[in-house]
Amino acid sequence: MSDKKPFEIARETLKQLTAGKLLPTPLNYQKIYNEIAGIPQMPQFPxxxxxxxxxxxxxxxxxxxxxxxxxxxxxxxxxxxxxxxxxxxxxGFVPPPAEAGSGAASPGTLPGGAGDTTLLSQGAPALTPEFFKQVGRMIEFLQPALGNDDARFMEQTDTLLKAVKKPDVDAVQVKQLLVSYSDRLSFVAEDQAEIRKTLLKLLHLVFENIGELSIDNQWLSGQMDALKAASGPPLTLRRLDEVERKLKDVIFKQKDAKGHAVQAQEDMRKMLATFVERLSQITQSTGNFHAKLEESARLIEQAKTITEIAPVLKEVVGATRDMAYDSKVSRDELVAMRERAQATETEIAKLHQELDRVSAQSRHDSLTGALNRKGLDEAMEREVSNVRRKETPLCVSLLDIDNFKQLNDSLGHAVGDNALAHLATVARECMRPQDTLARYGGEEFVILMPDTAMEKGIEAMTRLQRELTKRFFLAGEDKVLITFSAGVAQLATDEKGSDAIRRADQSMYLAKRSGKNRVVGS
Structure with missing residues (x-):
């Protein structure tokens, strides 16, 4: 290694390039630089x-x-x-050499020399053109999720799609392409997962920053906390829709509150302007009053009789009254403006509280925290749209607490309300993140279960019933067993969400008549 400093080595390198009349290419420069610096020459990456x-x-x-x-x-x-x-x-994965003389192809393989394709099992079905078309469709469906940033990956995708779409598909070639493609796919999928994770972190940073900037506005800080909770993993389209709705609420509040704040600032500005104007008038009036007093004092000193003093005293009294009147008018006007400013401030505070209350209650039931009828309608519309687009099943369950009137009459309505909240809590803990819980009315709840067929929907409601038998509801020190009857309906083709709920409701009444604490499919 040379003792020369880097800038000295670089200067000597340029001199030798010039002296040797060599082209100043990166390769020539690196070669001479390494020689001067005593660095081993590394070959170019092949x-x-x-x-x-x-x-x-x-x-x-x-x-x-x-x-x-x-x-x-x-x-x-x-x-x-x-x-x-x-x-x-x-x-380490090289297989042992085949025994001599075993020239016959083993069962379950397609002859093809070094590229023989081993089937999954002996007697496996033939790889038909329809199978390769399905593979091609699957790859095409993957593309939107994987992006197009990796040019080599896109090239591999295009090559593979062309291979599987050929009328006379070469199974051996497709296998080799799939092996290489699957490995590259794993790397691209990891990159996309990391990108998603990073974007989610950035989104949380934005929410935190807005919350920090609005530390004095508790209404906005609460909304930011709700947004951060809604955008936490697992991140689904449903949760993103919830984030969008909450963000729209925040934007609406900001616009409305900003308008009132601007109005309050304008009122304050007018009050201050009026205050300065009145202060100027008072100062002027006070100056005039002092001038009149000085003039009156001079006249009194010059007066020789009471008759000459009387007009002067009358003028002093009149000036004093005018001064007092002006002061009173200015004070009353300033007090009125201050009261208007205080009223505006109070109005803004009430507005924030009302917006928070309305925002919290617009889609959720205040007692159980589940969606209300309005929130259910929005969720149902979203789920039905997903069913039509993706052609996936959707199960709708309507459940009703058994003997709820008797519970209310014997233990009181407060206990009944707590029982409803208990059921909602247990249901949320048993549900998947993509499921939706809504209070349909009274003691009735609706659960939407996307990507769920009828049989699985019934199993889910049965699991919830078992969980309720394990987790007793406490009414004071007494354990109360809560049960429910449920009907389950799978959304039919071209069926409205409300019709599916109606069918689930009919099945729920069948469960009631069959002895309660049952689940009946529609």
Missing amino acids: METLRDIAQALPTKTPGQQKQRGLLEYAIDRMNWDGVKAALVAYG
Whole structure:
């Protein structure tokens, strides 16, 4: 290693380039620089050669497939350590050599030399063109979620799609392409997951920043907390819709509150302007009053008789009255303006409280925290739209607490309300994140279960019944067993959400008549 400083080495490198009449290319510069600095010469990374080697490696086992994918990934990033690790690991998955004389192909394989395709099991169904079309559709459906930032991945996708769409599909070629594609797909999926995670962090930072900037506005800070809670993982389209609605509420509040704040500032500005104007008038009046007093004192000193003093005293009394009247008028006007400013401030505070109350109650039931009828209608519309778009099942369950009137009559309405809240709490804990709980009215609740067929919907309601038997409701020190009867309906093609709820309601009454604490499908 040379003792020269980097700038000295660079200067000497340029001199030698000039003296040797060499082109100032990065390769020439690096070579001379390394010679002067005493740095070992490193060969240029042979990317294309290594790619050819990677493509030539057989992938007959899952281990070989994975290691070749890691090798290609390291080559793309010109990472010698990654190349070395992938090649060393690949050697551990090389199968033992076949016995001599075993030239016949083993059962369940397609002849094809080094690229033989081993079927999943002996007697597996043939790989039909329809199968490859399904593979192509699956890959096309994946594209929107994976983005188009990776040019090499897009190139691999295009090549694979063309291969599977050929009328005479080459199964061996498609297998090789799929192996390479699946490895690359795993890396792209990891990148997309990291991107999603980072974007979610950025979203939370925005919410936190808005909350910090509005620390004096408790109404806005509360909304920011709700937004952060709604945007927490697992992040689904349903939760994003909830974030959008809450954010719209915040924006509406900000606009409305800003308008009132601007009005309050304008009132304050007018009050201050009036105050300054009145202060100026008072100052002027006081100056005039003092001038009149001085003039009156001079006249009194010059007066020789009472008759001459009387007019002067009358003028002094009149000036004093005018001064007092002006002061009273100014004071009354300032007091009125101050009261108006205080009233505006009080109005803004009440507005914030009312907006918070209305925002919290617009879609949620205040007793149980579940969605109310309005929130249910919005959720149902969203779920039905998803069913039509994705062609997935949707189960609707309507449940009614058994003997609720008797519970109210014997233990009181307050206990009945607590029982409703208890049921809602247990139901939320048993539900999946994508399920929706709504209070339909009285002691009735509706649960929307997307991506759920009838049989699974009935199983879910049965699990909730079992959970309620384990978690007794406490009325004071007494344990009260709460049960419910439920009807379950799967949304039919072209059926309205309200019709599905109606069918679930009819099934719920059948469960009641069958002995209660039952689940009946529609």
